[in-house]
Amino acid sequence: MSQNKTTAVTMDDFLSGIWRENPVFVMLLGMCPVLAVTNSVINALAMGLATTFVLLGSSAIISLLRHWIPKEVRIATYIVIIATFVTIIDYAIQAISLELYNALGAFIQLIVANCIILGRAEAHASRQPLLKTLTNGLGMGIGFTIALLALGSVRELLGNGSLLGHDIFGAHFEPWVVMILPPGGFFVLGAWLLLFNYIREVKKQKRLAESRAASGTTARALV
Amino acid sequence: MSEADSKAMHETQVIQSSNEALRPKANSTAMLVVLTVVAMLSGFLVVMMVQLTAPAIAENKRLAIEKAVFQVIPGAVERRDFHLDAGGSLIPGEGPDTLYAGYDADGKLLGVAIEGSAQGYADSVRQLWGYGVECQCVTAFTIIKFAETPGLGDKVLTDAGFLANFGALEARLNAAGDALANAIVTVKHGTKKHPWEVDAISGATITSRAVGKGINDSAQHFLPHLVPQLDVLRAPKAASQGE
Amino acid sequence: MPGESLSFIFLNAFLINNFVLALFLGICPFLGVSGKINTAWSMGLASAFVMLISSICAYFINEVLVAFNIEFLRLISYIAVIASAVQLVEMSMKKFSPVLFRQLGIFLPLITTNCAILGLALFQTFKEYDFTQSLSYSLGAGAGFTLAIVLMAGLREKLELAEVPSVSKGAALSLMLAGLLSLSFMGFAGLGGGH
Numbered sequence: 001m002s003q004n005k006t007t008a009v010t011m012d013d014f015l016s017g018i019w020r021e022n023p024v025f026v027m028l029l030g031m032c033p034v035l036a037v038t039n040s041v042i043n044a045l046a047m048g049l050a051t052t053f054v055l056l057g058s059s060a061i062i063s064l065l066r067h068w069i070p071k072e073v074r075i076a077t078y079i080v081i082i083a084t085f086v087t088i089i090d091y092a093i094q095a096i097s098l099e100l101y102n103a104l105g106a107f108i109q110l111i112v113a114n115c116i117i118l119g120r121a122e123a124h125a126s127r128q129p130l131l132k133t134l135t136n137g138l139g140m141g142i143g144f145t146i147a148l149l150a151l152g153s154v155r156e157l158l159g160n161g162s163l164l165g166h167d168i169f170g171a172h173f174e175p176w177v178v179m180i181l182p183p184g185g186f187f188v189l190g191a192w193l194l195l196f197n198y199i200r201e202v203k204k205q206k207r208l209a210e211s212r213a214a215s216g217t218t219a220r221a222l223v
Numbered sequence: 224m225s226e227a228d229s230k231a232m233h234e235t236q237v238i239q240s241s242n243e244a245l246r247p248k249a250n251s252t253a254m255l256v257v258l259t260v261v262a263m264l265s266g267f268l269v270v271m272m273v274q275l276t277a278p279a280i281a282e283n284k285r286l287a288i289e290k291a292v293f294q295v296i297p298g299a300v301e302r303r304d305f306h307l308d309a310g311g312s313l314i315p316g317e318g319p320d321t322l323y324a325g326y327d328a329d330g331k332l333l334g335v336a337i338e339g340s341a342q343g344y345a346d347s348v349r350q351l352w353g354y355g356v357e358c359q360c361v362t363a364f365t366i367i368k369f370a371e372t373p374g375l376g377d378k379v380l381t382d383a384g385f386l387a388n389f390g391a392l393e394a395r396l397n398a399a400g401d402a403l404a405n406a407i408v409t410v411k412h413g414t415k416k417h418p419w420e421v422d423a424i425s426g427a428t429i430t431s432r433a434v435g436k437g438i439n440d441s442a443q444h445f446l447p448h449l450v451p452q453l454d455v456l457r458a459p460k461a462a463s464q465g466e
Numbered sequence: 467m468p469g470e471s472l473s474f475i476f477l478n479a480f481l482i483n484n485f486v487l488a489l490f491l492g493i494c495p496f497l498g499v500s501g502k503i504n505t506a507w508s509m510g511l512a513s514a515f516v517m518l519i520s521s522i523c524a525y526f527i528n529e530v531l532v533a534f535n536i537e538f539l540r541l542i543s544y545i546a547v548i549a550s551a552v553q554l555v556e557m558s559m560k561k562f563s564p565v566l567f568r569q570l571g572i573f574l575p576l577i578t579t580n581c582a583i584l585g586l587a588l589f590q591t592f593k594e595y596d597f598t599q600s601l602s603y604s605l606g607a608g609a610g611f612t613l614a615i616v617l618m619a620g621l622r623e624k625l626e627l628a629e630v631p632s633v634s635k636g637a638a639l640s641l642m643l644a645g646l647l648s649l650s651f652m653g654f655a656g657l658g659g660g661h
Contacts, residue, residue, distance in 0.1 A: 028497065028637055032581045036490035065261075073254045077261050079549060083542040084265035088272045090541070095279035098287050102368070106588045109541050113581035115494060181652065182488050186645030193638035201633050265542065273538045342474075344655050346483060 009132050017139030023116045024147035024189075025196055030116040033107050034148060035185035041164050043103050044152025048145025050089045050108060055117050055137045055144075057085040059125040063133040066126050078121045079112070086111045116144060154188050155179045292323045295353030295363040296334040299325030305456065311448040313455045322445065324456045325353070332356055332457050335449060339441030343369055343433035344376050352438050354394060354446070356453060360418075361392035361407070361438060369430075376430035385424045385431065393418040394442050401447050409435030472602040475595070479606030482655055485582050486614040487648040492582030496615055497640055499573070506619035507612070512570040514608025516577050517586050519555060520548045521604030524587035525597055544587050552577060582611055617647060 023029045033051070037043045058081050062069075069077050090108050094101045101108070111117070120140060125133045156162060159179030161169040178184050292302045302325050306318030313322075323336040334356055340349040352364035366380060379385055397404040405419040409432040415422035423431035470478075485491045492513070499509045524544055531537050556574045559567045577583060586607050590600045621643050630639060 029494070031493035031497065032490050035493060065257075069257055070250060070254045072250070073258055076546070076549065077257060079545055080258075080261050080265050080542060083545050084268050087269050087538065087541050091272050091276045091280070091538070095276035095283065098280075098283040106585060106592065109588055110491075110581045110585055112541060112545050113584045178649070182490065183645045183649040183652065185490065186641050186648055190638050190641030190645060193641065194634055197633040197635075197638055266539075269538055269542070342470075346478075347470075 009135050013132055013135045014139040017136060017141070018143040018146065021140075022143045022147060023140055024144060025192065027116075029119060030114040030144065031189075032110060033114065034151060035182075035189060037104055037107050038148055038151040038155055038185060038188075039159065039180040040103075040156045041149065041152045042100070044148040045145070046093070046100055047104060047107065048141070048148045050093065050104075051111055051114060051116070051144055052138070052141025053089050054082060054085040054111050055120060055141045056134060057088075058082045058117060059120055059133045059137040060130060062121050062125040063128060063130045069126070074126065075118075075122075078118060078126075082117055082121070083112050116140065150192060151185070151188050154191075155184055159184060288323065291351045291365050291367065292325055292336040292353075294365050295336050295351055296325035296355075297353075297362060298327050299333050300328050301326045301330070302336075303456070307445070307448055313449070313452045320445070322449065323351075332453065334362055335456065337441050337445050338367070339437035341433040341437035341440060344429045348430065348433040348437060350434060350437050352389075352441075354442070354449070358391060359393070359395045361389050361394050361442075363389050364434065364438065376427050378424050378427050379430050379434055382424050382427075384422065388415070388421045391418065392421065392438075394438075394446065396446055396450055400451065402443055403439070403446065407435055407439040407442060470595075470599065472598060475599055475602045476606035476609075479603050480610040480613070481651065484610045484614055484651050484654075485585070485607050486611055487644070487651045489585070491585040492580050492611055495573075495577075495580055496611075496618060496644070497637065500615050500618040500622055500640075503616060503619045503623060506615045508569050509573050510608075510612030510615045512573040513577055513580060513582065513611050514605075515570075516548075516552055516555065516574070516583055517604045517608040517611070518601070519551050520544075520583050520587055521590060521600050523547050523551050524590065525600045528591050540591070541588075545584060548583055548587065582607070614647070618644065621647070 017023065021027060024031070024034050030051070033047050037047045058078070061081050062078060065077075086109060089111070093104070093108060120137060124136055128136070153163060156164075157168060158176045159181075161167060161173040161175045176184075179188065289302055293299050302323050303315065304317045305313045305315055305322045305324060307320045307322075308314050308318070321338070325333050325336060327333055335354045336351050337354060338349065338351050340347050342348070346369065348369040349367040350364050351367055353362040354360075355362040363386075369376070392407065393405065394407065395404045396402070403419075405417065407419050407421065409421040409423050409428075410416075411428070412423050412425035421431065421435040423435075479485065483489055486493065486496050495509055495513070500506050524547075527543050527547055528540065531540055531543065552574055556567075559570070559574075586604055590603050593603075595603055618640075622640065625639065625643070634642075
């Protein structure tokens with residue numbers, strides 16, 4: 001973490017949330033909505049955007065107020081601020097589409113309990129200036145949305161044979177219903193983690209082989 | 224708001240900078256001030272948002288109800304809300320036990336949409352069904368909310384054989400007018416004999432039963448009050464036409 | 467729905483719509499604190515206790531909110547009151563029952579951000595349960611959470627001894643296990659339907 005070193009906004013602030021510190025795939029935070037509302041792409045997208053909005057809004061306010069909030073009541077203050085933004089987005093979604101609102105159910109309101117947001121407030125927004133916080137929050141939000149989409153698209157494709165409601169496989173495809181049921185959420189997320197672990201393992205092996213080869217050549221050169 | 228805000232914040236800052244001397248007391252004041260300001264700010268934002276979105280939300284809800292009502296009362300293009308008061312008389316307007324009356328373009332009463340619910344496979348199945356005034360039967364139903372297994376339980380919405388049950392499902396009152404002459408029951412697939420029976424979908428019997436039971440329960444509850452008062456539903460339309 | 471029997475509400479929250487395995491609430495502690503059966507028991511019981519407290523609080527707050535017609539403040543007041551209730555429980559436990567505090571104390575702050583607690587409060591409001599129904603719902607949810615986390619811990623303790631491919635160690639394997647548990651819990655669906 002390069003938190004106190006510099007106040008300049010760097011590309012790394014933005015990118016870390018998307019890949020290196022991806023809230024879902026790397027830090028395993030905010031799992032409840034990740035599993036619960038990813039049975040279709042559109043739900044996943046809406047949830048990702050709503051969470052990003054709350055993350056940005058609450059980070060901005062907390063960052064602006066950071067010098068005035070006493071340490072003892074900081075958590076209470078953060079929770080009230082976060083809950084405010086969640087209520088706002090809750091009403092906004094109701095106004096935009098009742099159907100979407102019903103599909104997401106209580107999980108919009110449960111954004112309050114998403115540990116990503118409180119975690120960001122505590123670890124980042126309370127210490128950094130506005131712009132840096134917003135960049136980092138945006139990266140985290142996008143990283144979260146990407147993760148939700150990764151789950152949502154696989155589950156909708158396999159469980160319903162469609163993407164964004166458009167039929168992909170045609171009429172002969174027998175959908176794997178289990179994928180849009182609760183167990184499917186666990187299985188697909190587990191499969192993504194397996195894939196990332198595998199990539200990491202392969203990279204590690206490669207690096208190991210390279211360094212061995214490199215040390216081998218130097219050793220030979222010495223001889 | 225923002226002016227008051229910044230003033231309060233300024234005060235907090237002053238308190239904080241002076242709190243080296245008087246730590247405990249000043250600190251708790253600072254906490255109170257910050258919490259109050261944040262709570263006020265949050266209240267202000269939420270109320271503003273609620274005010275802003277209220278018309279759009281009301282419109283969305285109206286459209287959703289209208290769509291469902293027109294679906295279960297074939298031919299209806301206009302709806303009016305009524306509800307039963309504690310004594311069982313029909314009163315215009317929404318309330319607990321709301322009924323939606325559907326009219327055609329000429330203002331003729333076609334049917335009444337009634338909400339029912341019963342326990343299904345995974346959670347309760349909430350539905351809206353139409354009572355046809357002419358045929359004294361169930362005209363159609365639609366699901367408002369359920370969590371049934373996709374591919375099995377949700378066949379109740381798509382299975383042609385199951386949907387054919389509705390349209391002329393008998394819902395006639397008995398001679399005394401205090402209950403249905405024949406309770407609406409769901410029977411095993413392929414064993415329907417009477418016009419008041421619902422032929423279940425094989426493989427989704429529990430959900431089919433929930434639909435039948437939800438309709439029967441709400442019919443037994445509403446129809447004995449509703450049928451003698453159908454003129455109340457017909458009346459207000461005429462009054463408003465006169466205006 | 468009003469009119470659901472108390473035993474059915476309990477069974478529904480406990481098995482049919484298990485908070486963790488069917489509704490995905492409280493996944494963080496479910497994956498995080500399920501390494502050992504002993505800690506899982508403590509976490510489960512502490513959560514169940516807090517669920518009961520917050521369910522009671524939420525019921526009365528909702529009555530007040532509905533009376534004043536200010537339901538839009540529901541979320542903010544629920545989370546604030548639940549957080550303070552947990553704090554109060556923690557403090558009084560520390561004072562009056564140090565033994566219990568030593569066992570459950572460290573889990574209490576973790577529970578505040580557990581979405582199962584807030585989820586319970588919200589669901590009982592949406593379902594329009596009355597007071598005794600809410601109590602039954604919260605007891606069922608607490609028992610269901612405890613059951614899920616203890617089962618998971620049991621599986622993971624056994625798995626410690628098993629040889630697994632190195633790529634599947636950790637969270638990936640836990641999630642697969644959770645998927646299997648969730649699949650088997652789907653067998654409980656239909657318990658309350660039909661007669």
